[in-house]
Amino acid sequence: METSLRAKSREPSKDTVFVEHRMDSNGLEKVILKELRGFSAEVYLYGGQVTSWKNELGEELLFVSSKETFKPPKAxxxxxxxxxxxxxxxGPLEQHGFARKRLWTVDPNPPPLAAVNTCKAFIDLILKNSEEDAKIWPHRFEFRLRIALGPQGELMLTSRIRNINTDGKPFSFTFAYLTHFQVTDISEVRVEGLETIDYLDNLQNKQRFTEQGDALTFESEVDRVYLRTPTKIAVIDHERKRTYVVKKEGLPDAVVWNPWDKKAKAMPDLGDRDYVRMLCVQAACVEKPITLKPGEEWKGRQQITSVRSSYCSGQLDPHRILLHGY
Known part of the structure; x- marks a missing residue:
């Protein structure tokens, strides 16, 4: 009887709100996505950026700087x-490009995607080139972004970028979903799935090395671009007994970054101790830029899932995590 009541409570009613539009204290529009089991996500139209992802217990899974003020034009x-x-x-542009500093709009004509069939908590955004952008990157494009919560609370981001140049010229770009995971203590975190993979070390002038350890752990600053990585990567938070599984499509590389103490103190928009509770693991395309001819479209997708793990003194089976995502 208890099971049937629980199942019934998860059925949507006519009053269920999956997508809610709000304004923050600075007048910026954001969208709240809610999934029946209690997962939620927050998306700002400024930057087309996810700023919160919470599990069914209301625990925050993404990191945002303790000094963040949410005031444009700062990212x-x-x-x-x-x-x-x-x-x-x-490349020659400002760090991380300009999309994260632009105001996106709700897409009135989104392309059909499979996510619609499995979830109701999603938002479609679109960004088009402006005169301001053309001064620094002279190309016409349409960037469509779908952000969705799956039935198990998984957070899915799907990007479609189309070249709509009328001068016949192709364009090239690099790309990343710069995901900041919330962790309990960075010194107690390990990343699995990158073993024996080559990487470019941004702390050593982009020199190329090969990952030697059976997992990546953290004792100092790390800033690496791992090349041609598996489609699944596991981020294991020992202390919280939580594992984040990153699944990616169309994004061959993966970036791992933590600024550690000295760099964190030197960054004006990051708290001195914020580095302890954050880790960036990013699905990306960096080594070989994507090139599109007029009319061509590229699609890249990232899905992140949070699962409870029994990791304690080496008890987690990483093979199971990476193969099955749980």
Whole structure:
């Protein structure tokens, strides 16, 4: 009887609200996505950026800087910024490109995607080139972004970028979902799935190395671009006994970053101790830029899932996590 009552309580009623539009204290529009089991996500139209993702217990799973003020034209520090048309300083544009500093709009004509069939908590956004953008990146584009909560609370971001140049010219870009995971203590976190993978070390002038350990752990600053990585990566928070599973499509690389203490203190929009409770693991395309001819479209997708793990003194089976996502 108890099971049937619980199942019934998860059925949507006519009063169920899956998508809610709000304004924050600075007058910025944001969208709240809610899933029946209690998961939720917060999306700002400024930057087209996810700034919160909570589980069914209301626990925050994404990191946002303790100094973040949510005031344009500064980019939001934390959550999941979208890096386009350039990741970091891998090109001539400003770091991480301009998409994270633009005001996106709700897409009136979104393309059909499978996510609609499995969830009702989603929002479709669109960003188009402006005269301001053309001064620094002279191309016409349409960037469609769907952000959705799945039936198990998984957070899904799907990007479609189309070249709509009328001069016949192709364009190239690099890309990343700059995901800031909330962790309990960075020194007690490990990343699995990157073993034996080559990476570019941004702390050593982008020199190429090969990952030697059976997992990546953290004792100092890390800023690496792992190349041609598996489609699944596990981020294991020992202390919280929680595992984040990152699943990606169309994004061959993965970026891992933590600024550690000295750099954190030097960053004006990051708290001195914020580095302890955050880790960036980003689905990305960095090494080989994506090139689109006029009329061509690229699609890239990231899905992140939070699962309870029994990791304690090596008891977690990483093979099970990476293969099955739980």
């Amino acid at each position: 939001i520090r934390g959550g999941i910024p979208v890096c386009f048309p350039q990741f970091s300083n891998y």
